[in-house]
Amino acid sequence: MEATEERSGQQDDRDTRGALLRAATFVFADRGFDAATLREVTRAAGANIAAVNYHFRSKDELLRLTLEQCLGPLNAARLEAIKACEDDARPDLRSVLRAIVRPLVELSLDERGGRAAIRLMLQTKALPRSLTNEIFAEQFDELHRRSRQMLQRVAPHLSEAQIALRYEYIRGAILHIVADLDPNARRMPGLEDIQEHVSNSALIEDIISFFETGISGRD
Structure with a gap:
């Protein structure tokens, strides 16, 4: 008993x-x-x-563990997708972009049908503190390094600095787009119908096509 x-x-x-x-x-x-x-x-x-x-x-410890629970599985999937590109003898730009975009769009969907993990990331990035800076470094630094390296492999015409900047454009755009399309967020003028009806697959392919143009274009 x-x-x-x-x-x-x-x-x-x-x-x-x-x-x-x-x-x-x-x-x-x-x-x-x-x-x-x-x-x-x-x-x-x-x-x-x-x-x-x-x-x-403490409240800080609750935030730390909340972020780790949100980001851990998401980033594990992102690293696995990048690893698959690294293991490919002849990766192409589109496959690398898909590895960057797809896990973030698909796995950030929460039980309410929104993107609370993305909005939480944006909240903590907007008001940084030593605790969240440390967590983000642990969760993201390796992922970002390996993602940039893969982009350099498939876009050798770009310098290291250009790759770094364009990778930041990609990251920022994904977070912004996904947060704005969260049905629990404010209705965005002109995007109301998209917020209600866009599918993950359609969103992923459209984002990839947009980024592909920005990366593949030669200066």
Whole structure:
């Protein structure tokens, strides 16, 4: 009986912790980290303040683990896609762009049908702090380095500096587009119908075609 009760208690702890992390993703994305309160997070999770202190100890630690939960699986998939290009003896520009674009568009979709992970990334990038800078470095630096190297392989006519800049154009555009097309975000004039009906596959191919023109054009 005691062993059964212990396992039940452990499961309850895991459920509460997971609920708090899911709730924090949406609350921080909707309100911003500084404006959001732990009470809002616990209310959304159906938990109490004591549960936050028990599982995370602080609001900063909750943000760190929320970001890691959002970004970890997403970036693992992005690295795997880039690795497939690295292993290809003759990669082409379109396949590399697809490796950069596709995981970010497909895997950022959340259970509400929006892009809370993308909006959370933009929130934390807009108001940087040492904690989030450290997390972003851990999560992104290797991915960005390897992505730039692959772009250099398929676009050797561009200098290293040009590749670095155009990769930043690509990253910024993807984040901006996906955030604006989030149905939970503000309705964008002229994009209302697209926000409601655009498919991931159509969006991915259109973004890739746009970037392909910018990378393949010679100066």
